[in-house]
Amino acid sequence: MPRKTAPGQARIHDVAEAAGVSLMTVSRSVRGLDGVSETTRSRVLAIAQKLNYIPNSNARALASTHTPIIGISLPTLFNDVFADVLSGMRSTFEQAGYATIVETSDYDPERDLSWAERTLGFRPAAMILTGCDHAPDLRPLLLREQVPTLEIWDTTDDPIDICVGIDHFAEGSRLGQYAVSLGYRAPAFVGAPEGFDRRADKRAAGIALAFAEAGAKTLERVRVTGTNAFAMGAEGMARLRGHDRDVAFFLSDHLAFGGIMALEREGGRVPADMGVVGFNGVDLTAVLPRTMTTMVTPRRKIGVVGARHLLARLNNVNVAKVTRLTSTLVEGETLQHR
Amino acid sequence: MPRKTAPGQARIHDVAEAAGVSLMTVSRSVRGLDGVSETTRSRVLAIAQKLNYIPNSNARALASTHTPIIGISLPTLFNDVFADVLSGMRSTFEQAGYATIVETSDYDPERDLSWAERTLGFRPAAMILTGCDHAPDLRPLLLREQVPTLEIWDTTDDPIDICVGIDHFAEGSRLGQYAVSLGYRAPAFVGAPEGFDRRADKRAAGIALAFAEAGAKTLERVRVTGTNAFAMGAEGMARLRGHDRDVAFFLSDHLAFGGIMALEREGGRVPADMGVVGFNGVDLTAVLPRTMTTMVTPRRKIGVVGARHLLARLNNVNVAKVTRLTSTLVEGETLQHR
DNA sequence: TGGAACTGCGTTACCGTTAACGTTCCGCGC
């Protein structure tokens, strides 16, 4: 309840007075707009600097018709995937003069909804959401407010506005088919409880389909929870004992690594006793003794392309509503012909 | 340059009119302040909801003496350490009704400075910086603006305002002494180029001192760059060949893990051929076949305590200027008596 | 029973900046 605006804060008015010009001349000078001679501009800027003038963004946003702010919601930052996507977006937005305010939902759609309401209070230029499955009220809210919206990471044929990401079902399916082609017939999927991570659910569905089409055993789902992805993977692998599986698909590379560690600690061998498939192709995989079979997702690219499309959208340039990028299958050593 | 404020946006005025009350009554109702009867309040809120009224935060910030916004600068989000600190802070701030806007500096002090100028434009209630070594102009800027400031992760006796973190030099020293006590005498430190990560530099200095005091060999510094911490660690270990070292301290657990992988790939053994020490105690270490010798830093706690202290500071409650938290030394299997 | 202290509102004056016009001045073509 504290923090008055610093008493000595210079306002545009002070600068104008000190420079002997009008408010608008200062405003134009500071913003680099036309309509001011170079001599005047440099004089004004010098005075502004001397007075430590920092334009009040709140007043700007209020007076101006647009706000150079973009709200971003991510599930978590404990995950290189979203850090990658974010990094890609930010570098693009920064160049374009937009500031981003990032919030994390911890995979809770309700938090996402309240985030949206809070963030819309800033009258942002645009909003960015992760995934395409939201709280029911979110979509109508965004549409009603007419705010340009980008959905990233996942894709759908019917986005709120525009979306850029990958087709998780298809990628899961590709992974499954690849494992099938190598002779695997008893798959398991180690991931979070159903509904927690919708994208992972879709991948699992894709995997399941691939095995079903091959007449193989039904995909066994192991649901683990926790905050330590590595430990979750280890636990998932442990829970797989006695289930007679020949391949374990993991929610992510991190879980997969944990799973491998758990199996090998008990004397098991990958892929002899169990094939392992990760997802994402994260940094970690670069130093493993055996290359991991995984799907390298174009995370940074999703961020960059997403940001670019959104900027185009903001400038009323037409862009595709749906943009699906492709991942790269890494045929690693954790999966082999059998 | 687009995005006019949605034409249909309900303003407080509209709500007041629809409810047949004054602006202030709506304002008080919405903000949950005293001075409105319960009947009036609920009626006003119902109408506000029906009109989809979302208070304009910019107007609020302008009119009000304080802004419920806290600016946070972190070096990177590709690092669980800062994600941890951030998570700890956010949960605390959220409860207190503050919104946070996070920026990453990529370890560049100049970016930090421009961040500060941008962010101060929002007239935030407080600012949070990582570390205690900044661009020269940053400190005077913050002091001049009289904005409560928290420095986290590192500590100094002379903070800008308040700080909460660990003593990196001391922790480095502890690690060094521990290795010395086990009989190690030829240390190396694998990290980023000097000046890039000031905290790591301090830790290295602490390690160096410990070995110097023991009359051991001078700390050999290996400087690696890149974006993949695991790969950087691997490269660092590779560059250590032929340098006759018996223990390698790494910038972080991630680098340490990369280092171990690199050594073992070439047939080397940890700790027989080389002792390995990490830093931070991250999730990964939970699943490794051998426990890693490392220092578990109280990251989340730093965030929570830092946020609490800052909140107290904002409420004019006295708090310690400097708060040093302690890390926990893990005596793992990557270091052994020799 | 009179006045002090509430309760529950309404009025009015900003908050700091920008958008939309005005205004002035000057050069220039005819």
Added chain:
DNA sequence: GCGCGGAACGTTAACGGTAACGCAGTTCCA
């Protein structure tokens, strides 16, 4: 000498709220 157009500013009215203060009724109590 006149009109005209553009460059370089200035004036004024918002933008959507909140703070401070004002003012009727009530309640409470000496």
